[in-house]
Amino acid sequence: MWRQLHNRFGLPLTMAIVSLMGIWLIVMVLLPQWQMIDYSFHPALLPAERGGAKDVWSLTNYATFFRNEIHLAIFFKTIWSSVLVTTLTLIVSYPLAYYLAKVATPGQAALCLLLLIIPFWINEILRTFAWYIIFAFRGPLNELLLAVGLIDRPIRFLNGDTGVLVGMVYAYILFMVFPLYNAIESLDTNQIRAARDLGAGWGRTHRRIVIPHAKPGIATGCIMTFMLAAGSYAVPALLGSPGSRWFTQIIYNWFFEGGDWNQGAAYAFLLLVLCIVFVTVIMRIFKVGLGDIAK
Amino acid sequence: MDGRVNLSQVAMRFGDFTAIQPTSLEIASGEFFSFLGPSGCGKTTLLNMISGFLTPSEGLVAIGGVDMTRVPVNRRPTAMIFQNLALFPLMSVYRNIEFGLEVRGVDRKKRREKADELLDLVALGGSGDKPVAELSGGQKQRIAIARALAVEPRVLLLDEPLSALDLKLRQHMRTELKAIQRKTGITFIYITHDQGEALTMSDRVAVMCDGRIQQVADPMTLYRQPRTDFVAGFVGENNRFPGRVTAVDGGMVTLDAGLPAPLRGAAASPLEPGDEATLYVRPEQWRVGSASDSSLPFGGVIQAEHFEGAWLTLEIALEQGRTVRAHVPQALESDGVESSFKVGSACRLDYSPRGTLVLPGVERGQSDEEGADVAATA
Numbered sequence: 001m002w003r004q005l006h007n008r009f010g011l012p013l014t015m016a017i018v019s020l021m022g023i024w025l026i027v028m029v030l031l032p033q034w035q036m037i038d039y040s041f042h043p044a045l046l047p048a049e050r051g052g053a054k055d056v057w058s059l060t061n062y063a064t065f066f067r068n069e070i071h072l073a074i075f076f077k078t079i080w081s082s083v084l085v086t087t088l089t090l091i092v093s094y095p096l097a098y099y100l101a102k103v104a105t106p107g108q109a110a111l112c113l114l115l116l117i118i119p120f121w122i123n124e125i126l127r128t129f130a131w132y133i134i135f136a137f138r139g140p141l142n143e144l145l146l147a148v149g150l151i152d153r154p155i156r157f158l159n160g161d162t163g164v165l166v167g168m169v170y171a172y173i174l175f176m177v178f179p180l181y182n183a184i185e186s187l188d189t190n191q192i193r194a195a196r197d198l199g200a201g202w203g204r205t206h207r208r209i210v211i212p213h214a215k216p217g218i219a220t221g222c223i224m225t226f227m228l229a230a231g232s233y234a235v236p237a238l239l240g241s242p243g244s245r246w247f248t249q250i251i252y253n254w255f256f257e258g259g260d261w262n263q264g265a266a267y268a269f270l271l272l273v274l275c276i277v278f279v280t281v282i283m284r285i286f287k288v289g290l291g292d293i294a295k
Numbered sequence: 296m297d298g299r300v301n302l303s304q305v306a307m308r309f310g311d312f313t314a315i316q317p318t319s320l321e322i323a324s325g326e327f328f329s330f331l332g333p334s335g336c337g338k339t340t341l342l343n344m345i346s347g348f349l350t351p352s353e354g355l356v357a358i359g360g361v362d363m364t365r366v367p368v369n370r371r372p373t374a375m376i377f378q379n380l381a382l383f384p385l386m387s388v389y390r391n392i393e394f395g396l397e398v399r400g401v402d403r404k405k406r407r408e409k410a411d412e413l414l415d416l417v418a419l420g421g422s423g424d425k426p427v428a429e430l431s432g433g434q435k436q437r438i439a440i441a442r443a444l445a446v447e448p449r450v451l452l453l454d455e456p457l458s459a460l461d462l463k464l465r466q467h468m469r470t471e472l473k474a475i476q477r478k479t480g481i482t483f484i485y486i487t488h489d490q491g492e493a494l495t496m497s498d499r500v501a502v503m504c505d506g507r508i509q510q511v512a513d514p515m516t517l518y519r520q521p522r523t524d525f526v527a528g529f530v531g532e533n534n535r536f537p538g539r540v541t542a543v544d545g546g547m548v549t550l551d552a553g554l555p556a557p558l559r560g561a562a563a564s565p566l567e568p569g570d571e572a573t574l575y576v577r578p579e580q581w582r583v584g585s586a587s588d589s590s591l592p593f594g595g596v597i598q599a600e601h602f603e604g605a606w607l608t609l610e611i612a613l614e615q616g617r618t619v620r621a622h623v624p625q626a627l628e629s630d631g632v633e634s635s636f637k638v639g640s641a642c643r644l645d646y647s648p649r650g651t652l653v654l655p656g657v658e659r660g661q662s663d664e665e666g667a668d669v670a671a672t673a
């Protein structure tokens with residue numbers, strides 16, 4: 001890379017570009033992260049005590065987490081729910097992406113993509129709030145279901161996890177659809193036809209031809225959706241109930257209500273580790289490398 | 296069920312564009328049948344209707360006497376070889392060939408036996424474990440054939456399967472395809488815009504133009520007795536002489552085409568004096584001699600010459616401004632007459648009317664393959 005830049009821009013400009021990149025990486029990414037990790041291994045102290053005798057490395061903040069059953073439960077619940085969100089998003093997105101990539105005419109595909117993208121011009125909180133209104137006890141969804149006669153008493157969607165799941169699938173669907181669409185689009189349509197021609201039904205054609213080809217796209221979509229879901233704050237805060245709290249909400253509480261940044265940093269670091277583990281596991285399952293995903 | 300294919304009044308429209316005009320055709324079981332035509336004439340569309348990827352707007356497709364209207368692609372007794380082959384790149388050669396058998400629930404051992412048998416048939420025994428990506432173009436070609444044959448189709452559909460190969464390999468694969476067809480006895484329906492391929496391999500050829508079949512015949516008949524102007528121009532080369540009939544005598548007609556001598560040729564259908572008609576003379580039917588040879592009725596000037604190996608193609612401008620193409624054997628050239636075939640020099644020429652052909656009517660504007668192509672895409 002140095003060579004290419006050097007050939008194109010000459011030495012002084014290259015030095016400038018590379019050092020700017022380096023400074024940006026260090027100041028904006030590495031230092032803050034390191035600061036957070038450093039925080040997480042120190043006890044919460046008054047400013048006066050910093051650097052004093054009490055300011056030592058310790059695992060207390062992590063111990064607090066592992067001793068707190070409620071927090072542990074919420075942590076695992078967040079993992080489980082994020083996996084569920086990811087799975088649901090995948091199930092919803094796959095047919096959509098396949099339709100866009102292989103069935104729709106260019107005009108139809110453009111229209112669909114536009115309809116998918118327009119809502120994303122609106123802030124995530126507002127979009128989520130829209131669901132809050134739809135799901136309300138006396139909201140339009142209940143009205144509709146009552147009118148159709150499917151239910152005879154309104155349902156409290158916002159009480160449990162339903163609202164959170166639906167809200168998240170909706171909030172992150174694009175991050176699944178696009179990688180899937182790109183992957184499926186790059187599949188030669190004749191492969192699908194060849195499979196059909198050799199006698200395969202639609203199920204087998206997808207299982208043996210389309211899905212294996214789309215694997216890197218599926219992995220990318222799952223990773224993005226999972227990370228967004230696990231790190232989501234607005235959706236569980238708005239659409240969830242106290243019983244369906246998300247791990248991010250606990251982190252938020254430590255930082256801004258508990259005022260214990262060190263404790264919050266430890267929790268945040270745990271979430272980061274979780275995400276890294278998830279990415280690794282997914283890449284193992286799908287047998288894809290970082291290179292495939294970056295495509 | 297045998298491998299007969301019947302098309303009855305099959306037509307295909309995309310919006311208000313008619314890709315295939317109503318067409319009826321019977322292809323016999325075990326026949327090597329080709330569709331020959333310029334790009335865009337509807338060959339692939341026709342094949343897709345037989346394979347089931349397209350549903351005809353009108354008419355019926357029957358295979359082995361069974362109406363295929365309600366039979367989806369994956370249940371038809373056909374197998375297709377795609378122009379780009381469409382091998383499954385993530386699977387090994389074995390898995391590619393076994394795919395169709397796996398779908399049919401054949402057990403592992405039988406699948407492998409069958410795959411080995413087919414690999415032997417296409418002369419690639421022992422390469423079953425290779426990834427498809429490691430094969431050469433010709434090998435991929437053969438794997439595609441093996442994969443299609445694995446499902447024991449009654450009809451094999453081939454959409455310009457050789458067009459991606461180089462000339463030598465293409466000629467070799469022609470022979471192999473024909474041999475495989477003989478060995479298996481399967482009906483082959485072959486699509487090509489290369490007349491060489493169609494003429495060398497096929498039992499019968501259908502020449503298509505603008506979504507319409509112009510003529511169905513065996514290669515020899517197609518070459519010797521084209522029935523339409525398009526076929527006369529598309530299959531092999533032809534020099535056209537549009538004119539008016541002046542005399543009819545048995546099967547021979549005399550034509551006034553504005554040349555110094557009247558032209559004679561064999562009429563393909565009955566003609567009357569006064570009818571418009573066109574005489575077709577193939578390049579190899581000309582006899583070209585030196586400018587001093589007064590026994591030859593037509594005079595001209597050599598405009599260009601093309602060396603083609605065994606023969607020389609001359610472009611000769613006749614005195615009346617019409618340019619004809621004539622083949623001259625190489626042997627002649629080295630006989631000392633050589634000097635008379637130089638570009639720019641005059642020559643005289645004649646043809647023997649026996650082998651030529653006169654068709655009724657004169658085509659205007661559509662003079663050769665390129666002309667037809669332009670008309671097809673307009």
Ligand SMILES: Nc1ncnc2c1ncn2[C@@H]1O[C@H](COP(=O)(O)OP(=O)(O)OP(=O)(O)O)[C@@H](O)[C@H]1O
Nearest residue numbers: 309312314332333334335336337338339340341488
């Ligand atoms: N799905 C479609 N929608 C609209 N027009 C189509 C469609 N498929 C084919 N056509 C048109 O039908 C005509 C015939 O197409 P087809 O693919 O059958 O040609 P072809 O003879 O196979 O040509 P080539 O030798 O280039 O493959 C073309 O003019 C093409 O534009």
Ligand SMILES: [Mg+2]
Nearest residue numbers: 338339340454
């Ligand atoms: Mg085609």
